[in-house]
Amino acid sequence: MKNGENSVVLVIDDDEVVRGSIASYLSNEGYRVVLAATSEEGIDHFHSSCPSIVICDINLSEAEDGFNILNIIFEETPNQPIIVLSEAGKTEDVIQAMRIGVSDYLIKPLDDMEILGISIDNSLKRVRLVEQNNRYRKNLEEINKELEDRLEIFRMDQQAGRHVQMKMLPEPPQDINDFHFEHRVIPSLYLSGDSVDYQPVSKRKVLFYIGDVSGHGSSSAFITVLLRFRVAQIRREYIRCRYSAEFSPAFVLQEINNDLLDTGLDKHITVCMAMVDNSDNSLVYSIAGHHPMPVLYESGKADFINPGKSSFPIGLVEDAEYFNTKINLADDFSLFMFSDGILEYLEGNNMAEKEQKLLSIIAEKKGDFREVKTALNLHRDIKVPDDIAVLSVKNS
Numbered sequence: 005m006k007n008g009e010n011s012v013v014l015v016i017d018d019d020e021v022v023r024g025s026i027a028s029y030l031s032n033e034g035y036r037v038v039l040a041a042t043s044e045e046g047i048d049h050f051h052s053s054c055p056s057i058v059i060c061d062i063n064l065s066e067a068e069d070g071f072n073i074l075n076i077i078f079e080e081t082p083n084q085p086i087i088v089l090s091e092a093g094k095t096e097d098v099i100q101a102m103r104i105g106v107s108d109y110l111i112k113p114l115d116d117m118e119i120l121g122i123s124i125d126n127s128l129k130r131v132r133l134v135e136q137n138n139r140y141r142k143n144l145e146e147i148n149k150e151l152e153d154r155l156e157i158f159r160m161d162q163q164a165g166r167h168v169q170m171k172m173l174p175e176p177p178q179d180i181n182d183f184h185f186e187h188r189v190i191p192s193l194y195l196s197g198d199s200v201d202y203q204p205v206s207k208r209k210v211l212f213y214i215g216d217v218s219g220h221g222s223s224s225a226f227i228t229v230l231l232r233f234r235v236a237q238i239r240r241e242y243i244r245c246r247y248s249a250e251f252s253p254a255f256v257l258q259e260i261n262n263d264l265l266d267t268g269l270d271k272h273i274t275v276c277m278a279m280v281d282n283s284d285n286s287l288v289y290s291i292a293g294h295h296p297m298p299v300l301y302e303s304g305k306a307d308f309i310n311p312g313k314s315s316f317p318i319g320l321v322e323d324a325e326y327f328n329t330k331i332n333l334a335d336d337f338s339l340f341m342f343s344d345g346i347l348e349y350l351e352g353n354n355m356a357e358k359e360q361k362l363l364s365i366i367a368e369k370k371g372d373f374r375e376v377k378t379a380l381n382l383h384r385d386i387k388v389p390d391d392i393a394v395l396s397v398k399n400s
Contacts, residue, residue, distance in 0.1 A: 203235075272320040276291055291314040
């Protein structure tokens, strides 16, 4: 597939040779090219062809005004990508064009048409990102409006809040990048302070986590929404190459720790965040004060994974440092993450007995999520002293 498939380029230039050379190059790249020799003709073609991008010479003949074209286009379509062409030595014109809002500028003569192709590609990518951000903003505005409309209902009936919160969780089960994910969240009240999520980061990697907010009720439930939103936002920014740092669980925890402290909400979250990679069947994880540790089932045995270097819960300590630990997984692995509510729920004389019971059940059920869930009696709606969340991942 050529770069310009389905894209229309409007070229406005009074030099027939320049128009012809640009049209020839772009046509070979798969673009549909519309040509105009004057500003009037350019505006007419702009209205009739709805171009994906405009290439305009701002140094037209004395009778023409390239800036007039720019002003008309931006007045009608503020986000329209435009690349301006300028002669060498016309620095003031270029600066003025950039202030108006053009995507890029190139100096004539265009000796290397590949530079023009790169400029067009980058300009179109930027406008697509703007459109995508606008969609996200609109979606958030719609969500915010819905939350505002329902605020009074939430005060009278927390069941509505529970419905919204549960809808924000991923729909289990899901297969992502050769991995199979399942989860279960049981709130102790109508609203839960536990949260889980799993999202692809690339064609090889999947980021997932379990979080347990301090406290209960509406304020803790709000933090789970904030956590999920920020993780998704950081993931999107990484995919768009907005971060120079290596994307990892520890990096995400570091970012959210700073965000949560800035809110001043006096809430903290214990989190176990991890990332699986199908290229080498590896697991990278980072622990932010979370307990119990994840349970790894392999070759008929279940055990808690090595905690590595654990750190503080997020939102508790300024400038806390988070660490990554990497392990290789067996082909038959099953990984379970639990919130600490499971330890309050399990019977046992002490913490060691409860942890051992958890390991025994997972080993006995051979790491099968549904059987483990049934053995723990988590397959039904039950009353529990604390929120319980469990997340499972294995090879699909």
